[in-house]
Amino acid sequence: MLPKMGDHPVLFLPGPTEVKAELRAILAQPLVGHRSAAFVAVVQDVCQRLRALFLTAEPAAFESCPATALMEAGIRNLVPANGRSLHLVAGAFGERWQQIAASCDRSTEALTVPLGQAHDPAALQQRLLQGPAFDAVCITHNETATGVIEPLQPLVAAIRAVAPHALVLVDVVTSLAGAELRFDDWGLDFAFAGTQKCLALPPGLCVYALSERARDRAATIAGRGFLLDLPRALQETNDGKTLATPCVPLVWALQRQLERIAAEGLPTRWARHLALRDATLAWALGHGMRPFVADQTARSPSVSCIDANGQDVAAIAKRASDAGFRIDQGYGTLKGKAFRIGHMGDHDLATLQCLLAAMTATSA
Ligand SMILES: Cc1ncc(COP(=O)(O)O)c(C=O)c1O
Incomplete structure (x- = not known):
């Protein structure tokens, strides 16, 4: 059982996002x-x-x-x-x-x-x-x-x-x-x-x-x-x-x-967002899903849209929620098919890795 995060749901939404x-x-x-x-x-x-x-x-x-x-x-x-x-x-x-x-x-x-x-x-x-x-x-x-x-x-x-x-x-x-x-x-x-x-x-x-x-x-x-x-x-x-x-x-x-x-520096902040995106998409690929955006150069550094490839998006979101996180289940016609993780703002890789671990089905 993964530990619950902090005292409130941690937002990995495509906005609003987590505030320090x-x-x-x-x-x-x-x-x-x-x-x-x-x-x-x-x-x-x-x-x-x-x-x-x-x-x-x-x-x-x-x-x-x-x-x-x-x-x-x-x-x-x-x-x-x-x-x-x-x-x-x-x-x-x-x-x-x-x-x-x-x-x-x-x-x-x-x-x-x-x-x-x-x-x-x-x-x-x-x-x-x-x-x-x-x-x-x-x-x-x-x-x-x-x-x-x-x-x-x-x-x-x-x-x-x-x-x-x-x-x-x-x-x-x-x-x-x-x-x-x-x-x-x-x-x-x-x-x-x-x-x-x-x-x-x-x-x-x-x-x-x-x-x-x-x-x-x-x-x-x-x-x-x-x-x-x-x-x-x-x-x-x-x-x-x-x-x-x-x-x-x-x-x-x-x-x-x-x-x-x-103080963080803009280039460092941009690079941090890219690292969060790369970790998110690597997780998706490693678990039978794929980036919704085929062109690598067009993949957003701040929000990743993941084609669930038939997997149960509501169940993935529930696992995230049970562990104290919030993600988005997809926008408009993509709802339930391609979900979104907003890794924007002040998030760090360690917290993102906790979310990704939580979203992983234990049987996967
Ligand atoms: C790209 C983009 N433009 C505009 C908006 C609208 O922003 P607001 O809800 O602050 O009016 C959003 C909100 O998600 C957005 O993502």
Whole structure:
């Protein structure tokens, strides 16, 4: 019989993910006013630290909302009212972004690949060359539903080469702080993530960066709204004056987490995620299952999707649960067939190995 983990179920979900006790303790501290000098300094410090996380010289900031709000804000701020957006769809979250753009009355088109596959930069380039021009290309860097990571750098290079007018909007919700991501070097215009994924904090805040090109574009677009008027929110938050009352304890926790991430070092953090993925997929292969994503280079460092190959996913999840862990039993049509293990955030190999041992049927 394996020992039970700790005092609460340990989350190996594709978000929300496990939060360290040190960070949970910060969340329980007595509140201060969000206009107090001490808190204003925290807000400004967090904005500076976020630039280091995105690897950008452009401004970055946070907002108190789920990531979906920034998917919508990206469209409202960066695609003109009569404009066109192209959506790279590799699963549910890419699809959601297209739906959001359509619901904002933008003209949308999808470039869709089968579940489990990533996009080919040459195919994207060909689509862009067919015209007419798009105002934005929206990419989900890490498709959480299927555990696919897109080849973001070559995709952006392909866009830049043939569609210089198109802004590059990227959902980095399950890649930021878990997979290599270079906002400036790769030429992104807008990228955003929620705190409940590789940042290993509770949900409630989003972080984002916006290029000068994107800020210039936004300045030409009317009806950007108030709270999520991105250039304005970016400026005011960087000045320490959030447009509305932020989730104060989460901002403290984010500041501490950004310190911890800087201490670990981004390359080390990315490598740790890759090691967790490799151990997870090796376990799957060793137990008669296989990675859902066939292309090795497209296998996500933060969430592994495992084709159960006919094995009982509910039984695997129950064994995990009995040992004090939580995993996901599959997204949408994959439920019960291909399950997901979110190995993102602050997880270490030793804890993952406990989960993998627990999931292993004793008769296997
Ligand atoms: C890739 C991706 N994009 C967007 C979202 C939406 O995030 P939220 O629930 O914070 O709005 C998720 C959530 O799982 C996600 O995985």
